[in-house]
Amino acid sequence: MARSLDIGGDFPLLARRINGQPLTYLDSAATTQKPQAVIDAIRDYYERYNANVHRAAHVLADEATAALEDARAKVAALIGAGEARQIIFTRGTTEGINLAAACLTDRFGPGDEVLITEMEHHSNIVPWQLLCQRSGAALMACRVTPTGEIDLEDFHAKLGRHTKLVAVGHVSNALGTLNPVADLIDAANRQGALTLIDGAQAVQHVDVDVARLGCDFYAFSAHKLFGPTGIGALYGRADLLESLPPYQGGGEMIEHVSIERTTYNKLPYKFEAGTPNIAGAIGFGAAVDYLGGLPREALRDREAALVSEAIRHLKQVPGVRMVGEPSERVSVVSFLIDTGHPHDFGTLLDQQGIAVRTGHHCAMPLMERLGIPGTIRASFALYNSATDVERLVAGVEKALEFL
Amino acid sequence: MDLDELREAFAFFDGWEDKYRFVIDLGKDLPQLDDAHKTAANLVRGCQSQVWLLTELRGGRMRFAIDSDAQIVRGLIAIILTVFQDRTPDEIRAFDIEGLFAELELIKHLTPTRGNGLRSMVARIHQEAKRGAA
Numbered sequence: 001m002a003r004s005l006d007i008g009g010d011f012p013l014l015a016r017r018i019n020g021q022p023l024t025y026l027d028s029a030a031t032t033q034k035p036q037a038v039i040d041a042i043r044d045y046y047e048r049y050n051a052n053v054h055r056a057a058h059v060l061a062d063e064a065t066a067a068l069e070d071a072r073a074k075v076a077a078l079i080g081a082g083e084a085r086q087i088i089f090t091r092g093t094t095e096g097i098n099l100a101a102a103c104l105t106d107r108f109g110p111g112d113e114v115l116i117t118e119m120e121h122h123s124n125i126v127p128w129q130l131l132c133q134r135s136g137a138a139l140m141a142c143r144v145t146p147t148g149e150i151d152l153e154d155f156h157a158k159l160g161r162h163t164k165l166v167a168v169g170h171v172s173n174a175l176g177t178l179n180p181v182a183d184l185i186d187a188a189n190r191q192g193a194l195t196l197i198d199g200a201q202a203v204q205h206v207d208v209d210v211a212r213l214g215c216d217f218y219a220f221s222a223h224k225l226f227g228p229t230g231i232g233a234l235y236g237r238a239d240l241l242e243s244l245p246p247y248q249g250g251g252e253m254i255e256h257v258s259i260e261r262t263t264y265n266k267l268p269y270k271f272e273a274g275t276p277n278i279a280g281a282i283g284f285g286a287a288v289d290y291l292g293g294l295p296r297e298a299l300r301d302r303e304a305a306l307v308s309e310a311i312r313h314l315k316q317v318p319g320v321r322m323v324g325e326p327s328e329r330v331s332v333v334s335f336l337i338d339t340g341h342p343h344d345f346g347t348l349l350d351q352q353g354i355a356v357r358t359g360h361h362c363a364m365p366l367m368e369r370l371g372i373p374g375t376i377r378a379s380f381a382l383y384n385s386a387t388d389v390e391r392l393v394a395g396v397e398k399a400l401e402f403l
Numbered sequence: 404m405d406l407d408e409l410r411e412a413f414a415f416f417d418g419w420e421d422k423y424r425f426v427i428d429l430g431k432d433l434p435q436l437d438d439a440h441k442t443a444a445n446l447v448r449g450c451q452s453q454v455w456l457l458t459e460l461r462g463g464r465m466r467f468a469i470d471s472d473a474q475i476v477r478g479l480i481a482i483i484l485t486v487f488q489d490r491t492p493d494e495i496r497a498f499d500i501e502g503l504f505a506e507l508e509l510i511k512h513l514t515p516t517r518g519n520g521l522r523s524m525v526a527r528i529h530q531e532a533k534r535g536a537a
Contacts, residue, residue, distance in 0.1 A: 019419065341473035343452040343519060351419045359451040402427055403474060
């Protein structure tokens with residue numbers, strides 16, 4: 001039998017009441033809630049087979065190792081990575097990008113350029129600034145149009161023979177813009193530039209196939225995908241990963257250590273120093289399983305319809321101004337209300353049990369380009385319903401009585 | 404308005420709506436800071452809203468001029484000034500501001516997770532009071 005689209009019941013937290021009201025959770029771009037299946041998987045690991053991985057000669061360690069590697073295979077399959085060893089477990093998207101930037105630094109020098117966009121989350125800006133400071137390379141940022149899309153003309157003008165790497169977000173966390181990453185990767189590949197895609201906001205909402213995209217790196221987090229915090233994945237092209245120096249030194253990443261020299265372990269362990277986040281990885285795998293068991297296409301259609309409904313209703317509220325009107329968007333509705341500060345509206349919505357995010361959303365260069373201090377951001381996930389849209393719109397109307 | 408009047412007002416509120424209307428009204432009455440004073444040096448950064456703070460010690464008492472870009476934060480500033488304005492540094496240091504916010508059920512605005520700059524502002528006022536007392 002086909003699964004109902006009513007999946008909210010899978011997420012125990014969504015039953016909570018906040019400030020005496022039912023919860024309408026519209027901050028999934030910050031982090032998603034967790035289904036019971038993920039919570040149970042983590043609990044089961046700690047209750048039944050907690051052990052360190054890859055070394056001990058006992059049953060528990062075998063089971064834990066198998067579960068960790070099983071999770072890696074699931075994550076690889078989710079994004080179309082050819083081999084599980086191309087998936088490096090990280091703390092999240094931010095660490096994935098930092099890992100790539102740190103390990104690539106030696107390949108850059110004066111005259112080289114890294115091309116990003118003004119739309120990037122700080123996590124896809126600052127690691128490249130660090131790379132540039134250490135290597136003497138220059139950071140270039142492609143302009144964003146007033147509707148909140150990448151200015152493609154500017155992108156192609158800035159992409160040149162000096163460009164050694166292009167790093168772009170798949171989906172904007174602040175505006176929800178779905179960027180044409182396949183085209184951008186194509187253009188970068190033709191220039192011989194490496195590519196990294198920040199997929200933090202994308203994987204829950206769109207199908208990702210890294211092999212088809214042809215990117216060199218793809219970074220994302222479990223916690224924006226119904227999984228736990230503190231775990232994420234960096235996909236990398238295998239031969240590129242092989243050729244990079246290690247990220248951090250320690251246990252797990254070595255093959256042999258003497259005081260004079262160390263030989264490194266094979267992929268992916270070369271990049272995973274120290275005991276990994278085993279429970280996190282197992283929860284990540286459970287989240288991928290959960291996602292796999294959902295009628296994803298129907299849920300995504302429903303989510304897109306909810307986003308359109310929210311936009312349509314909010315636009316009719318006097319004083320509301322949408323921020324960013326990209327032609328392709330997922331999950332995120334960003335807006336301003338001319339009678340008050342985003343923070344005021346955020347507080348008044350919170351009082352009504354409606355969780356949104358207000359502020360610059362860790363995208364200060366984008367806010368500067370758009371000439372605004374921040375926005376009110378409602379972000380949807382597959383578990384949201386029409387009731388959430390109704391409560392958001394009614395909540396905004398109610399807040400307007402105050403401001 | 405003094406502290407007793409503030410407590411009295413809060414005692415009459417039926418729900419969150421009355422309370423936030425009152426806080427917003429307090430914010431409307433708070434004098435605005437000239438743009439000239441909204442400098443980087445006077446800025447107390449918050450992730451979601453910003454606060455500008457000027458302090459002065461005159462005749463043993465502290466004077467504050469504080470502003471924010473958010474209305475509710477301006478109202479909360481007005482509450483803080485009810486107990487801090489024109490007090491001696493020792494009085495300011497001795498006053499339990501978190502206790503007052505807990506009593507008024509506004510404490511969530513002073514917790515470290517709120518990116519509204521209010522907590523940093525109180526910390527900076529305490530710093531200034533400590534310097535003034537020394």
